[in-house]
Amino acid sequence: MGDLPKIVVTGASGRMGQMLMKTVSASDKCTLVGAIERSGHDWIGRDAGLCMGGGALGVMVSDDALEAFASADAVIDFTAPSATVEFAALAAQARIVHVIGTTGMDEAELAKLTAAGRHATIIRAGNMSLGVNLLTKLTRMVAAALDVDYDIEIIEAHHNRKVDAPSGTALMLGEAAAQGRGVKLADVRDSGRDGITSARQQGDIGFSAIRGGDIIGEHDVLFAGEGERIILRHVASDRSLFAKGAVRAAIWGQGRAPGEYDMLDVLGLAD
Numbered sequence: 385m386g387d388l389p390k391i392v393v394t395g396a397s398g399r400m401g402q403m404l405m406k407t408v409s410a411s412d413k414c415t416l417v418g419a420i421e422r423s424g425h426d427w428i429g430r431d432a433g434l435c436m437g438g439g440a441l442g443v444m445v446s447d448d449a450l451e452a453f454a455s456a457d458a459v460i461d462f463t464a465p466s467a468t469v470e471f472a473a474l475a476a477q478a479r480i481v482h483v484i485g486t487t488g489m490d491e492a493e494l495a496k497l498t499a500a501g502r503h504a505t506i507i508r509a510g511n512m513s514l515g516v517n518l519l520t521k522l523t524r525m526v527a528a529a530l531d532v533d534y535d536i537e538i539i540e541a542h543h544n545r546k547v548d549a550p551s552g553t554a555l556m557l558g559e560a561a562a563q564g565r566g567v568k569l570a571d572v573r574d575s576g577r578d579g580i581t582s583a584r585q586q587g588d589i590g591f592s593a594i595r596g597g598d599i600i601g602e603h604d605v606l607f608a609g610e611g612e613r614i615i616l617r618h619v620a621s622d623r624s625l626f627a628k629g630a631v632r633a634a635i636w637g638q639g640r641a642p643g644e645y646d647m648l649d650v651l652g653l654a655d
């Protein structure tokens with residue numbers, strides 16, 4: 385027990401935070417040592433397991449991230465962009481592995497993560513599942529094989545509480561398609577069509593977002609040509625697959641040199 389990687393989960397009361405705490409507690413390869421929520425949250429000072437409606441875990445929810453990180457080996461962080469940037473600086477200070485699932489970060493926030501990655505081992509992915517990471521490889525392959533007569537559209541669907549669009553996964557798939565085509569996504573990205581948009585530009589990669597009910601996460605990459613359509617699809621039916629990927633990443637990161645990594649590195653699928 386003593387040598388197992390010690391893990392802190394941030395955003396403890398969130399949909400992913402709870403799933404992560406359950407996954408870490410159930411694992412025999414790591415141990416839960418901290419649970420962080422934002423100041424003022426009514427879980428602060430209470431046992432994380434009891435807060436989730438289960439048995440006591442012996443881990444009190446706290447708002448003191450630095451103190452929790454100081455005695456941990458990794459933090460798993462699925463919160464919000466501004467919180468993740470703060471946690472990155474603290475994880476770098478504590479020299480621990482920072483696994484980031486948070487999506488919706490802008491360029492300035494990503495630059496701060498890169499700065500933190502000079503001192504911390506950061507593993508970040510918009511989707512921690514094996515299936516989606518495999519799908520990025522397939523997307524790049526199909527995009528490379530087809531010419532621009534095939535229009536690429538990425539369609540994603542999520543629950544009605546999701547705050548960012550396109551999803552982190554959709555952007556990963558878009559990046560993969562752009563790489564396959566040998567272009568920069570920023571140059572061909574077309575999201576949020578509404579009104580008189582003019583006809584589709586050949587070579588664009590389009591994004592559409594559906595929000596409703598309790599959809600966990602569904603992604604289609606559509607290659608629409610004349611007379612045929614190819615659709616690559618991933619459907620998540622259980623959030624535990626993201627949590628299992630994140631825990632695997634936290635363990636994989638132990639002893640790695642500081643820097644920025646992704647799930648392709650963790651899964652051994654990087655080029």
Ligand SMILES: NC(=O)C1=CN([C@@H]2O[C@H](COP(=O)(O)OP(=O)(O)OC[C@H]3O[C@@H](n4cnc5c(N)ncnc54)[C@H](O)[C@@H]3O)[C@@H](O)[C@H]2O)C=CC1
Binds near residue numbers: 396463513552
């Ligand atoms: N990469 C992946 O595989 C996945 C990524 N996500 C991403 O994870 C993030 C969280 O998703 P959900 O759990 O559904 O959201 P949620 O809204 O249920 O949970 C977020 C939690 O973070 C907490 N939080 C916010 N600011 C904080 C701070 N400064 N300190 C401590 N806690 C703070 C909130 O109080 C909340 O409990 C989103 O960006 C989502 O897109 C979600 C699922 C999979």
Ligand SMILES: O=C(O)C1=N[C@H](C(=O)O)C[C@H](O)C1
Binds near residue numbers: 510550551553602
């Ligand atoms: O917010 C979510 O729920 C999810 N977010 C990630 C994303 O933005 O792609 C991953 C997953 O689809 C669920």
